[in-house]
Amino acid sequence: MNIVVCLKQVPDTTEVKIDPKTGTLIREGVPSIINPDDKNALEEALVLKEKTGAKVTIISMGPPQAQSALREAIAMGADEAILLSDRAFGGADTLATSNALAGALRKLDYDIIFAGRQAIDGDTAQVGPEIAEHLGIPQITYVEKVEVKEEILRVQRAWEDGYEVIEVKTPVLLTAIKELNQPRYMNMKDIFKAYNKEVKIWSAADIDVDKSLLGLGGSPTKVKKSSTKEPKGQGESVNLPAKEAAAYAASKLKEKHYI
């Protein structure tokens, strides 16, 4: 069995802070990490590798420094890694990104494609399903459990208020959520392997995709403007003994007809 995991290197948004003076994002010193949902996707691929002897290939798109995320994936146990890196891919929205990744996937063998549900720097959850559409294969999103019975998968798909169990034949694309598993740490043996392993770099010339579908030019959506969110007007603050503070709060609730 061949499994391909789509993975993205992202800034750790929990570390992103706003400069209170300029109102802009402070990006310096923010660590880059493997996107959390993608790490769950990778973990599940590695679990299936242990069970079935599947080959696990990682693909990613990003600047050359994203190689470090791919080396981390190898150090966790992945077999191969491919990074799509080319200025021609730059400025891509989700559709252009999915066109590039689907182009790379067409050159690979796959029975299961895993992706994270969404990346923490964009939270769109769109690239996975868009890849599945370009490849013409079924998708199951919000995956929290996977069982493989030869070419049939039994997949537990989360809902807001429960879950459903879905059966599907490979090839299929699955998007992982954090409930799926607990990602492993890198292991010593594979860390050494990761140093020696080549991360293949593919440019736009290496995939058979019309250039008009890639990068900024292939992106139907464009960011027109961005701004930091304004906090709403300052409310009132009370620092009183508990009894008095509670009485004040209760009087406010009455005034506003909540009681």
Next chain:
Amino acid sequence: MNIADYKGVWVFAEQRDGKLQKVALELLGKGRDLADKLGVELTALLLGNDVDNIAKELVAYGADKVVYANSPLLQHFNTDGYTKVICDLVTELKPEAILVGASFIGRDLGPRVAARLHTGLTADCTGLDIDPETKHLQMTRPAFGGNLMATIECSSNRPQMSTVRPGVFEKLSKDQDRKGEIQKISADLAEKDIRTKVVEVVKACKDCIDIGEAKIIVAGGRGIGSKEGFDVLQELAATLDGTIAGSRAAIDNGWLDKSCQVGQTGKTVRPNLYIACGISGAIQHLAGMQESDYIIAINKDADSSIMKVADLGIVGDYQKVIPEMIAQITTLKEEK
């Protein structure tokens, strides 16, 4: 593509088990505003099996027209069937914009449809408007975990698509006298079109109250310290006829069920009253609750972020303040 060929605003009317979802009504409310600004029709797109009563409801909530695709294969949501039916209808009828709720259905269906139609999709929007000059849809969404708001356009492709966060827009009031055209069609769909098979459906918590629907919410976070700490919050919620909820920390610690999570990775709520107890106010949490009408924060730290969005900030220990509040509220209720 000649974008002038595309006219009208569509709203995906999400239903589950024959029940119209609240987000669909919110989309109709916003869709009405956008359609009026453009001077075009507002169409609700309904997929299901024998849901004629929902079609009428959509008109009462603001739709000029309902395109209702009926098939037993559309009874339960499935990506393949829903995508095929929607894409076929879009190709035939050419709407200029499609709004889809950013639910677990919409976020599965939206990108699949957008990719098939080769158009742009903006995820999880919290603001929508029309540019008065170009008439392009202006889609605003949070990025970088809510640290940044981005306004996005899809100026040269049609339809312009967005998934819209539930709980952000307001529905219109129901008007049974509104007139609208219901166009029922039988969906061109065969079993072979659907490659997934649902073998089991499990509802996790039947008794759970949907916090997205709650008018009054009492929420707790890391500062509550333990599962038992939530008892007094529950009591306050009961006193106010409200619902309990929590921040990510409360859910990750196992103090509350995941369905009760407010924030970027949980639910967006906009109740009339939100009481935040022991919640410091991570940006991801604020993104999910700051549209609430009136916010009270109870926190030991006067400088915490939650205090900046609160209408009333109480600096203090929830264990002392809340029992007093319960007593005071009970007294005020008895005076009535």
